[in-house]
Amino acid sequence: xxxxxxxxxxxxxxxxxxxxxxxxxxxxxxxxxxxxxxxxxxxxxxxxxxxxxxxxxxxxxxxxxxxxxxxxxxxxxxxxxxxxxxxxxxxxxxxxxxxxxxxxxxxxxxxxxxxxxxxxxxxxxxxxxxxxxxxxxxxxxxxxxxxxxxxxxxxxxxxxxxxxxxxxxxxxxxxxxxxxxxxxxxxxxxxxxxxxxxxxxxxxxxxxxxxxxxxxxxxxxxx
Ligand code: TIU
Numbered sequence: 117x118x119x120x121x122x123x124x125x126x127x128x129x130x131x132x133x134x135x136x137x138x139x140x141x142x143x144x145x146x147x148x149x150x151x152x153x154x155x156x157x158x159x160x161x162x163x164x165x166x167x168x169x170x171x172x173x174x175x176x177x178x179x180x181x182x183x184x185x186x187x188x189x190x191x192x193x194x195x196x197x198x199x200x201x202x203x204x205x206x207x208x209x210x211x212x213x214x215x216x217x218x219x220x221x222x223x224x225x226x227x228x229x230x231x232x233x234x235x236x237x238x239x240x241x242x243x244x245x246x247x248x249x250x251x252x253x254x255x256x257x258x259x260x261x262x263x264x265x266x267x268x269x270x271x272x273x274x275x276x277x278x279x280x281x282x283x284x285x286x287x288x289x290x291x292x293x294x295x296x297x298x299x300x301x302x303x304x305x306x307x308x309x310x311x312x313x314x315x316x317x318x319x320x321x322x323x324x325x326x327x328x329x330x331x332x333x334x335x336x337x338x339x
Contacts, residue, residue, distance in 0.1 A: 141274025151218030170330035273301035295325035
């Protein structure tokens with residue numbers, strides 16, 4: 117039974133912490149530190165770091181209530197057999213997935229750049245999902261893990277807003293999960309995509325879900 121209410125748009129979201137998971141998308145060095153995959157695509161990665169501190173506040177609030185916490189990481193097997201050639205070649209980058217960077221091989225599991233930033237590092241017992249694509253449901257066991265735990269609502273943080281966050285929210289929405297995206301806990305390399313990526317979630321009565329922020333989330337969780 118829903119017993120908490122989060123102020124959100126387009127309207128308040130009722131949720132029960134027992135059936136709600138915090139999902140932190142791809143807060144990996146590869147996307148938010150220089151020398152990683154995000155930079156290899158031509159991006160200024162510093163803009164994404166703003167999301168770290170508010171996400172940490174929400175993470176702390178969820179941990180306090182022993183809510184389910186899921187961390188995802190985008191990346192590939194060291195032999196790259198799970199990486200579509202189309203993804204490797206896209207954009208004709210100077211450095212490709214699997215090439216050496218200053219934090220190890222770009223977007224490869226087990227490398228320093230692939231791991232989650234220290235500020236948001238998973239605690240023992242928290243779920244870590246390694247995903248080869250942009251969406252966290254594609255080619256992973258996220259859906260059975262959420263269903264087996266009775267999860268109905270996802271509080272979503274992470275990067276980037278219009279790529280892995282939006283793809284995951286759309287996948288989750290089609291699977292019947294209610295998603296609320298926290299606007300200061302997600303980040304894009306492009307300010308205009310940050311704005312549009314959030315607007316299209318909450319438009320049309322919440323066509324993909326809700327948008328709120330870290331203050332509202334912490335207030336609701338701690339209430
Ligand atoms: N490039 C970009 O904006 N994002 C990604 O490649 N992956 C994620 O969003 N995690």
